[in-house]
Every structure is written in C-alpha cells, then in structure tokens.
Amino acid sequence: MNINQLIYLKELVYQGSFTLAAKKLDISQPALSAQIRKLEEETGLILIDRNKKPVQLTRDGEVYYERVNEILERIEELKDLPFQISDEIKGQLSLGIIPTLAPYFVSLIMDELGSRYPLLEIVIEELITEDIIQRLKTGRLDAGIISTPVEVRNLYQQPLFYEKFFLYMSDRHPLYKESEISLEDIDMDEVWYLKEGNCFTNQVDAICRFAGKTTGNPNLVYYSNSIESLRHIVESKHGMTFIPELATIQVPSEMEDMIKPIAGVQPVREISLVAASHAPGRRLLDAFTGVALSQLPAHMKNKPDQWVVDTDIKL
Numbered sequence: 001m002n003i004n005q006l007i008y009l010k011e012l013v014y015q016g017s018f019t020l021a022a023k024k025l026d027i028s029q030p031a032l033s034a035q036i037r038k039l040e041e042e043t044g045l046i047l048i049d050r051n052k053k054p055v056q057l058t059r060d061g062e063v064y065y066e067r068v069n070e071i072l073e074r075i076e077e078l079k080d081l082p083f084q085i086s087d088e089i090k091g092q093l094s095l096g097i098i099p100t101l102a103p104y105f106v107s108l109i110m111d112e113l114g115s116r117y118p119l120l121e122i123v124i125e126e127l128i129t130e131d132i133i134q135r136l137k138t139g140r141l142d143a144g145i146i147s148t149p150v151e152v153r154n155l156y157q158q159p160l161f162y163e164k165f166f167l168y169m170s171d172r173h174p175l176y177k178e179s180e181i182s183l184e185d186i187d188m189d190e191v192w193y194l195k196e197g198n199c200f201t202n203q204v205d206a207i208c209r210f211a212g213k214t215t216g217n218p219n220l221v222y223y224s225n226s227i228e229s230l231r232h233i234v235e236s237k238h239g240m241t242f243i244p245e246l247a248t249i250q251v252p253s254e255m256e257d258m259i260k261p262i263a264g265v266q267p268v269r270e271i272s273l274v275a276a277s278h279a280p281g282r283r284l285l286d287a288f289t290g291v292a293l294s295q296l297p298a299h300m301k302n303k304p305d306q307w308v309v310d311t312d313i314k315l
Helices: 003-015 018-025 029-043 059-085 102-116 129-137 199-208 227-236 253-258 282-294
Strands: 091-097 120-126 143-148 155-169 191-194 240-244 267-276
Touching: 003 018, 003 029, 003 059, 018 029, 059 267, 091 102, 091 129, 091 282, 102 120, 102 282, 120 282, 129 143, 129 267, 143 155, 143 199, 155 199, 155 227, 155 282, 191 199, 191 227, 199 240, 199 267, 227 240, 227 253, 267 282
Parallel strands: 091 120, 091 143, 191 240
Antiparallel strands: 143 267, 155 240, 155 267
C-alpha cells in the first residue's frame, strides 16, 4: 500500500469512472484499475462496486474510505504547515455556500475580506447542502456554510449566526396593512416556494405546519432555486414568500413595507461552518470566519430563545 493508491482511490470515488479518474490523474485506465485491484488485495476488502454506473464504494469501501480521507487530509495539513507557521494569511480556500445564503452573505463580507487579507483567495460555489457535504467527504471543498442542525458523521460544525424568517408580502394582499403576520392567518396556496430538495424549503415546510388554511385551488405553481426570483414574483403578481433576515438587507427602501415579521415566537435558522474533522487550512478558515462575524449585526451572533427550525437533513 502506498500514498498514490489512496490518492487514486479518492479520485475514482470523486469521478465515479475509471476513465475520467485516469484522465484526471494522467495515467492509463489499466494502470489505475491495476492499482485499485492491488489495494483491494492488500487490504482483503472489495472497495469498489464496478457493476454500478457510476462506480460506487461498497459498504466495506465506505468505512475504509473514511480513514483514507483522514490520512490524505493529514498529509495536506503537512503541506499547509509553512502557511500555518507564518504570520501572513495567504493561500486558497474553497467554500460551498447554500444558494439561499450566498448572494447576501458574500456581498456582506467580500470588501472587508479583500481589504484585510489580500493574499487569501476564496473560491466559492453555490451548492445545496447534500452536495456540500459530499464534496467535504471527498476532499473537494475545504469547508461549507450551511443551515444546521444536520445529522452527519465526521463533520466539524461551528454555528456562526442566526437569522430570522420573514414574510415578503404583496402590497395587494388583504393582510398587507398588518404590522406582523400570524402563521394561522396564512393561506398556503398563496405562498411561493423554493424548489424541493432545498433545506430552506424543509424549514419553510416545518414553519407552515402552523398555517391556518389552504384553498386547495392555486392557479399557478412556481418552484424556483432563487429567493430573489420569488421576491420579484410577489412584487409583480400577488401572494407572499418566506425570506431569511440577510435577504431583507437588499430589499429596496420603497419596498421595505412588504417585509412582515412573523407574530409570536419567530422562527430562525442556524447558519454554521462545516468542515471535515481534520480539515487542512484551519488558520485560513479562522481568518475567514473572523471577518464574516465582524460584518454581521451583533444580534445575529447569539443563539436566540426563539424557535430554531430543523433542516430535516440526515446523511
């Protein structure tokens, strides 16, 4: 067994194909296959199910791969050690951020981040929670910023802040003149939704269990991946949608009256930094989170007594 075999296994798992992995590794497909076979012979385990397309880890392979990832992460830590020892913050961080947060969070911190750490390069991808976690497990991301809690093994989770849910309501809605809206007064057929499979949608579903009614006769069903798209639909058509607190910052002043607090115990979502337990670049992550927290309103950094809505994600 050698380090290259572990690297080959990791690339194969990520690509899901011997052909693609071999191309990425710049070796021949037979050579890659031979090295994986040799690793299986040395461990006495069948690691890869070759009958599935894309190829997948077997049950034994999943257990073995977790340890492989830990070993490779420790090797990356050694490579990163000179940067850790140096007083200078420099290097690259790859981050996955959920789409319902990224546009608002990134715009809030990017200027200060660039000013304070000009040699720190941040590569950000908008990804749903499941994809962020999968890429963390395969080492394709250094960290993610997601809504928590989530049930997942071997991931470090650090709560960063808490943001309230608000309603964004058409000025033609009968409840528009109300200063706050009770969930019991909401007709669910008037709520515009984000696309299913999004943790924000799961949280809205949990909130809407307290909604009072439904007509059962919507004239248009519109699923979107973007909170901004839903906000524009509300502005031009009717009804309402749920938006997180940071999204309210970007609402034009002339439309601020469309933002409605939820009456009673206000639901909030927890936003956390997640990373592999032994992720390299911890010093860079600490620098990043320090800047992020410095740009957030003070009230968002303390866990509230209000209702922290579960994401209902178990992986």
